Amino acid sequence: MHTAAVVRTQAGLIEQTLEDIKGLMSLPEVYQRVRALIDDPNSDIDQFVEVVASDPNLTVAVLKVANSAFFGFAGKIDSLNRAVNMLGIGQLHDLVLATSAIASLQLPNDIMPLKTFWRFSLFSAVLTRLLASQLKIPKSERLFVIGLLYEIGHLVLYAKHPELAKRAIELSRNNQEMLHTAEQKLFGMHYGEIGAKLMAQWCLPAHFQDIVHYQPTPDLAPEQRRETALLHLVRACAEKYIFGHMSAIEQSVSADIWDILQLNSELLTDTVEKALKAATEMEKLMFN
Numbered sequence: 001m002h003t004a005a006v007v008r009t010q011a012g013l014i015e016q017t018l019e020d021i022k023g024l025m026s027l028p029e030v031y032q033r034v035r036a037l038i039d040d041p042n043s044d045i046d047q048f049v050e051v052v053a054s055d056p057n058l059t060v061a062v063l064k065v066a067n068s069a070f071f072g073f074a075g076k077i078d079s080l081n082r083a084v085n086m087l088g089i090g091q092l093h094d095l096v097l098a099t100s101a102i103a104s105l106q107l108p109n110d111i112m113p114l115k116t117f118w119r120f121s122l123f124s125a126v127l128t129r130l131l132a133s134q135l136k137i138p139k140s141e142r143l144f145v146i147g148l149l150y151e152i153g154h155l156v157l158y159a160k161h162p163e164l165a166k167r168a169i170e171l172s173r174n175n176q177e178m179l180h181t182a183e184q185k186l187f188g189m190h191y192g193e194i195g196a197k198l199m200a201q202w203c204l205p206a207h208f209q210d211i212v213h214y215q216p217t218p219d220l221a222p223e224q225r226r227e228t229a230l231l232h233l234v235r236a237c238a239e240k241y242i243f244g245h246m247s248a249i250e251q252s253v254s255a256d257i258w259d260i261l262q263l264n265s266e267l268l269t270d271t272v273e274k275a276l277k278a279a280t281e282m283e284k285l286m287f288n
Helices: 004-019 029-039 045-053 056-066 080-103 114-134 140-149 152-160 162-175 179-187 191-201 206-214 225-241 257-261 265-287
Strands: none
Touching (some): 004 152, 004 179, 045 080, 080 140, 114 140, 114 225, 140 206, 140 225, 152 162, 162 179, 179 191, 191 206, 206 225, 225 257
16 A cells, blocks of 8 residues: 555655765766857867767767768768767767766666666667657757657666665556556656656756656646657557567557657558667667
């Protein structure tokens, strides 16, 4: 039985984690330097290249991503300067943020190995961007990073409160209900809200926070309804194609998603196939 007092206590634990987040899950210096350059109106591309070059792992990641088929740049990109120029500052920021955030936490293997989390996140990011582009949703390229980070609330739960996370997963399975519903019962909040709070700590745009917050419950989204509905659908696809969930996608999403997005199942199936291929290639680039 989940009494109100127990729920408040567990919510308090998570809130305390989020309040102390800078000590528990601080982003590395390289990200802080990239962010400072973005906020400086007098910064130039050479300064961004210099920051990336100071981190060997990030240098390799940027070059690999720039050469991936997903971005489709012509010719081999063997210079860091050209890679940063081709990706652009916005996508460079997104790449640094996502890789820094996910790498900053250690996941318990019995809940989800880090490599599995990356596979889920990469597929989500690629599918989000591809669908957003096809649906002509503005700034589709920036939705890539939301696709990478919309599960960040689960990262916090898995890494910092694994026993609570396991209880939510067990409750979800036993009651045959959505995971966010079980989390709401146990903690008084779900992973979307936790992720949004974390994004606020990082001073990410308010619409990023809103999309992540309401992605599990798109019917409640006050704004950004199409983007939120898109992420809601993408997560159902990721659960099916990455985790192997047996439920049909139609059974895992809100009924009005299709009308909001004006999307048919044939286009979705075709795009999922493209996303699986592109995400697999990006995974090989990043882990090999």
